[in-house]
Structure formats: structure tokens, C-alpha cells
Amino acid sequence: MILDQEGLSKHAAAVIEAAHQFAQTHLVPNAAPWGRGLFDRQALFEPAGSCGLLGLQVPREWGGSDLSFGDKVRVLQKLARIDFSAAMALVNSHNVAVQLVKSSPHVLTPLYADDLIRGRMVACTALTEPNAGSDLGQIQTTAIRHGDGWLLNGSKTWIINAAHADGVVVYAQTLAGAGVKGIAAFFVRADSPGFERVAVSTSSALSSMGIGGFRLTNVYCDASHLLYEPGKAFADIMGAINLARTYVAAMCCAMVSQALADVRVYGQKRTAFGQSLDQFQGWRWQVAQAATALQAGELMVSEACDLIDQGGEAQTAAAQAKLYATSMAQTQLGSLLHAMGAEGFLDDYAFLRHLTAAHAASLADGSTAMLLERVAQDFRFKPGAS
Numbered sequence: 358m359i360l361d362q363e364g365l366s367k368h369a370a371a372v373i374e375a376a377h378q379f380a381q382t383h384l385v386p387n388a389a390p391w392g393r394g395l396f397d398r399q400a401l402f403e404p405a406g407s408c409g410l411l412g413l414q415v416p417r418e419w420g421g422s423d424l425s426f427g428d429k430v431r432v433l434q435k436l437a438r439i440d441f442s443a444a445m446a447l448v449n450s451h452n453v454a455v456q457l458v459k460s461s462p463h464v465l466t467p468l469y470a471d472d473l474i475r476g477r478m479v480a481c482t483a484l485t486e487p488n489a490g491s492d493l494g495q496i497q498t499t500a501i502r503h504g505d506g507w508l509l510n511g512s513k514t515w516i517i518n519a520a521h522a523d524g525v526v527v528y529a530q531t532l533a534g535a536g537v538k539g540i541a542a543f544f545v546r547a548d549s550p551g552f553e554r555v556a557v558s559t560s561s562a563l564s565s566m567g568i569g570g571f572r573l574t575n576v577y578c579d580a581s582h583l584l585y586e587p588g589k590a591f592a593d594i595m596g597a598i599n600l601a602r603t604y605v606a607a608m609c610c611a612m613v614s615q616a617l618a619d620v621r622v623y624g625q626k627r628t629a630f631g632q633s634l635d636q637f638q639g640w641r642w643q644v645a646q647a648a649t650a651l652q653a654g655e656l657m658v659s660e661a662c663d664l665i666d667q668g669g670e671a672q673t674a675a676a677q678a679k680l681y682a683t684s685m686a687q688t689q690l691g692s693l694l695h696a697m698g699a700e701g702f703l704d705d706y707a708f709l710r711h712l713t714a715a716h717a718a719s720l721a722d723g724s725t726a727m728l729l730e731r732v733a734q735d736f737r738f739k740p741g742a743s
């Protein structure tokens with residue numbers, strides 16, 4: 358394989374460049390109107406599919422790019438610099454295509470993978486319920502055997518893309534009291550009888566994420582649409598969440614990187630008290646703090662990406678990268694917004710959209726408390742240990 362200076366294959370470099378072009382031509386003009394609540398699914402998914410952004414880690418035999426995890430992260434960073442929410446919407450649908458190829462190559466992949474990769478179909482992953490967020494073992498959605506298939510009942514909420522998804526991966530309890538061991542995963546079509554969407558009204562800064570919920574009333578799911586049996590579903594989703602924590606961290610770094618670039622340009626041209634802002638030491642120090650924090654976040658992300666691509670144990674590295682990068686973005690985006698003065702509130706910039714996204718990022722794919730608990734487990738007191 359021919360690699361360029363950064364170690365990228367020609368194909369990976371082309372997909373990353375396509376992501377950059379897509380961000381400039383589709384996200385830059387749309388992000389502000391979407392951020393006012395005017396999100397349009399047509400303007401996001403099919404154009405992204407045409408640019409190859411919905412097949413990043415799908416194997417080539419199914420029409421994808423089979424990128425490494427690190428290269429997928431580089432693509433997502435290009436998108437998140439402009440619109441974190443749109444990037445999350447795309448990657449969540451993409452991840453379902455990857456999951457179908459992995460768990461059902463002969464039945465569900467031929468049915469749905471092509472439409473997902475082209476953006477003609479949108480999918481999402483539904484764990485969270487009105488009464489169960491961090492505590493996933495407590496989910497109340499049930500799946501009961503019914504003939505050759507299953508009957509699903511329950512509610513999900515706070516699901517990316519659920520406002521308009523065509524297919525949903527539903528995590529449901531198959532055995533009361535079994536906790537995570539009883540949870541199975543099903544691919545449910547949104548046009549199934551008994552599937553009803555429930556709107557979730559969020560801050561419009563998140564509107565391109567398509568957050569929504571749904572209610573399932575005796576929704577029949579054919580046995581062929583069981584993705585993971587009880588006992589396997591939870592282990593699979595925990596593995597996927599480690600990957601998600603890493604790319605969410607990377608996307609938080611991308612938002613701060615974009616903000617830094619905007620601040621640098623503005624600091625050279627805006628004058629006060631007879632000189633440009635970047636001539637004031639106090640102003641420069643704020644920017645230097647942000648740049649230093651960003652560098653630390655990027656190093657943590659890079660370490661987690663390398664571990665994932667090498668097949669190593671990435672749980673702690675992913676948790677620490679997300680812990681650090683989300684809190685770094687929450688702090689530094691506020692500080693960089695301040696460095697812009699009133700100008701930072703203009704629609705031309707993404708500071709406010711990114712700030713909201715950084716706060717949302719600290720909950721999605723494992724809240725800060727859950728990540729701290731994960732890291733703390735590495736320091737558990739072991740009886741007898743010195």
C-alpha cells in the first residue's frame with residue numbers, strides 16, 4: 358500500500374479530503390439554519406452517502422471504504438469542526454451498517470446495507486429509556502418470544518436520528534430480573550405496526566442530530582431481525598461504546614481546533630486601544646491555554662485510536678480521552694467565545710453551537726460519572742495488595 362507523509366493510504370486520504378469538501382459545501386451553508394431548528398434530512402444523508410461518508414468502516418465488498426478507526430476519526434473531525442450534531446447523526450447511521458455486516462452478513466446486510474451507505478435509509482441505536490439512562494441494566498423495554506419471532510414493548514428516548522430514522526437497533530430485556538445478561542438487540546423497521554415516534558424537543562443547536570424517541574406496542578420482530586442474542590448484545594454494545602467515546606473525544610478536539618483558528622484570525626484584525634487584540638499579553642494567554650489543552654486532548658485521542666487500531670485494550674484510554682476532551686471543550690469553547698467579544702455570537706461562527714454540543718457530548722455514550730467510575734476501577738483497592 359502506498360502511504361503519504363502522514364502515513365495515510367491514498368484511499369483514506371481521498372475520503373478525508375471528500376469529508377473536508379462535504380463540510381465546506383454542505384455543512385457550512387446549512388449548519389446555522391439547522392441550528393435555528395430548520396433541519397432537513399434530505400440535505401444531509403444522501404449527499405453524505407454520495408461522498409462516501411456513510412461507508413467509512415463498512416467492508417469494500419459491501420460498497421464501503423474499510424478505513425482504519427484512526428482514519429474514520431479524521432473524517433469525523435472534518436465534519437465536527439463545522440457541525441458536531443450532523444457528524445453524530447451520520448456516524449450513528451453508519452455504525453448500524455457496520456453492525457449489520459458484522460452480525461447478519463447473509464440476511465440483514467443484503468436487505469439494508471446499500472441503502473444505509475447511500476443515505477437513502479437512516480438508522481439509529483436505542484438503549485436509553487425515559488426511566489433508564491446511565492443504569493442500562495434497568496431498561497424496561499421487553500422482548501417476549503412469539504411464534505418464530507419476538508414481540509417488543511416499551512419506550513426509548515434521547516436517541517440520535519430517531520426523529521426520522523427508518524430502522525432502529527432496539528435493546529430489550531428478554532428475561533425479567535436478568536439484568537444486562539438478558540438484554541438482546543433487534544433491528545426494527547420504523548414502518549412496523551405498533552411503532553410510534555415520540556418527539557423530544559431539544560435545544561435547536563442539536564437539531565441536526567435528529568434526537569427523538571419512540572414507543573413500541575406489540576411490535577413484531579421476525580427472528581431474522583434479531584441482531585444479538587441475550588448475553589451477546591450487551592458485550593457488543595459496550596465494545597462499540599468504547600469506540601464512540603474515542604471519536605466523540607476527537608470531535609470535541611475538532612470543535613476547539615476550529616474555534617482556535619477563528620480566534621487567531623480575529624485577534625489579528627480586531628483592534629482596541631490602538632493595537633490588535635493579539636498584541637495584548639492577557640488576550641494571548643487565554644488562546645495559549647486553549648491551544649495547550651487542545652494538544653493534550655489530541656494526544657489522548659491519538660493514543661486511544663492507536664490502541665483500537667492495534668486491537669489493544671482501549672477501555673480506559675477511551676474513557677480518559679472522552680473525560681478530558683469533553684471537559685476541555687466545555688471550558689475552552691467558553692473561553693475562546695469570550696476572546697472574540699460580541700462577534701463570537703454571530704451566526705457566521707460556531708462557538709455557541711459547539712458549546713452546546715460539548716455539553717451534550719459529556720452525556721452521550723457514557724456520562725462523565727460513568728467514565729470516572731470506569732477509570733476508578735483501574736485503581737481499585739485489592740485486598741492483600743501492597
Ligand SMILES: Cc1cc2nc3c(=O)[nH]c(=O)nc-3n(C[C@H](O)[C@H](O)[C@H](O)COP(=O)(O)OP(=O)(O)OC[C@H]3O[C@@H](n4cnc5c(N)ncnc54)[C@H](O)[C@@H]3O)c2cc1C
Nearest residue numbers: 482483484485490491515516517717720721722724725726
Ligand atoms: C445529545 C445526546 C445524544 C444521545 N444519543 C443517544 C443515542 O443515540 N442512543 C441512546 O440510547 N442514548 C442516547 N443518549 C442518552 C445518553 O446515553 C444518556 O443521556 C446517558 O446515558 C445518561 O443518562 P441520563 O441522561 O438518563 O442521565 P442519568 O442516568 O439520569 O444521570 C443524571 C446525572 O447523574 C449522574 N449519575 C448517574 N449515575 C451516577 C452515579 N452512579 N454516580 C454519580 N453520578 C451519577 C450522570 O452522570 C448525570 O450527570 C443521548 C444523550 C444526549 C444528551
